[in-house]
Amino acid sequence: MKASLKLREDGAAPLLRAKLPVALFSVPAVASLTAGDPADLRLSLATAVPALPSLRISYAPNRPSSPLSLALVLGSGPGGCPSPAAASAITMAAEVSAAGAVSFSLVLKPSLGDFAVRKRFDSAGSAPTSAAAAASGSEVTMRSSIPVRGGAAAVSVRWGVRIPAEVTAGGEDGAAALALRRLPFLVLGKIAVERQPPPPPASRAMAQEETSVEKTRRENERLRKDLDEQRAAATDKMTSASTVAAAAGRRSSGWRSPEMAGDRKAVDAGR
Template identity: 65%
Template sequence: MKASLKLRDDAGPLLRAKLPVAPFSVPAVASLTAGDPADLRLSLATAAASLTAGDPADLRLSLATAAASLPSLRLSYAPNRPAGTSPLSLALVLGPGPGGCPSSAPAGASASAITMAVEVTAAGAVSFSLSLKPSVGDFAVRKRFESVGGASASELTMRSVLPVRGDAATVRVRWGVRIPAEVTAGGGAGAAAGVTLRRLPFLVLGKVTVETRAGKPPAAPEVAVQEEAAVEKVRKVNEKLRKEVEELRATAAEGRERETTALAGTHRNGGGSSPANISSRKLSGADVTPE
């Protein structure tokens, strides 16, 4: 489970929630995007209600495949798209990973430096997008190009990671310096042409992400001591049972050996009916026949 809140200076906050799923044993990620937390609550309570806060067009429910060595197919439903456009769309997302996987880490844990997407709506409209996110450690540069909206502002970001309850969850905070896209050339008559920035670079808090980790969180010190003592107790009980089983096996083997020895002694002492004993009895008794 991963939830993020992206702060935007040109629109309301963008809330995303992602949950790993496996329909028909295929690894996938279900996601919900809303322009504002209030939009999310209203959209869940009323499926087709009009939204009053944030940007209603941001509301989108998506299901995307997350195979480790294949491109990602993303099916999206955006009920508040502009009139005349289809709310359903299918996108193919490519990246530099194995087989065109858009993520450089297993199961979509982190995004790749380059991601390309081709999206087709049910009405036949096609759009392209390209995201550049090269990074070195916790530092990254972000730039996005879209066939519909053009290029976005460049942003130099820094990521901070904070653990929650040990390693049960993590909070990632992305902040940095944003360089606006409004760069124009200007100059008066008879003056040298120059480059004028309409807006200066500014510091931004870009995104806050909370992600839960799979597996059992580390136990507290006193709980760890108790668990270690319980494991040691079970180990001693198993060792005792093993020795008792070995003693029972040895006793049974000794009993079988004594029984075999007693039977052999009985045969040697004449207890049996061997051919020699039978001949002796015939010669000494009345069974002897004269010639």
């Protein structure tokens, strides 16, 4: 799940978006809610099949012409996939309402790491034969992400240096001049909270391999301990056998210790 809050100018209410992954007849999809001003209220359901464009159906109850619309969204991902949106440098959408009005939008967003340049073009009309185009000012954005709750979620903040599109012409004595009505300025454009998926559990094969390795290690420890015990017992037996053999050899050769020889002489003298 992902929720975002986009700050807007000219006194407009912040734009709130919430997205939730769902399954539509075993097809991955995303359900979204957009709210802000009454005209911004919108419910959408869009497919999210990898390597395919997205098909989106929307319901906007406060739209004056028609609340229902169908849109085809293309991106620069594999096969025209627009997701993930942060990785798509170009996103194009063609939307048709139930009343027959057609609108087009084009978003250019080349990025390098957390930095991106964003510009949007919109074309809309009340009928398929009449349309009006509008372009937004360019914006250089930077994205900062902060993990929360031990990595279970992430809060991302989008900063932007906005370059206004307003340019006026005029001057004294009819001399033409170009002047920017406003200088570029820093804005806080968007705050998003996204739940991060848990790390994938170890596969059964990996778990079995780890169990086998641990079992082998314990078996090796037991064999090494038994080998040390058998080696110590063999050493003790060899020492005892050497001692017994030496004593038996001395007895068979008639050897007497000095103490035994003195006792023998004393016995002979008594006789």
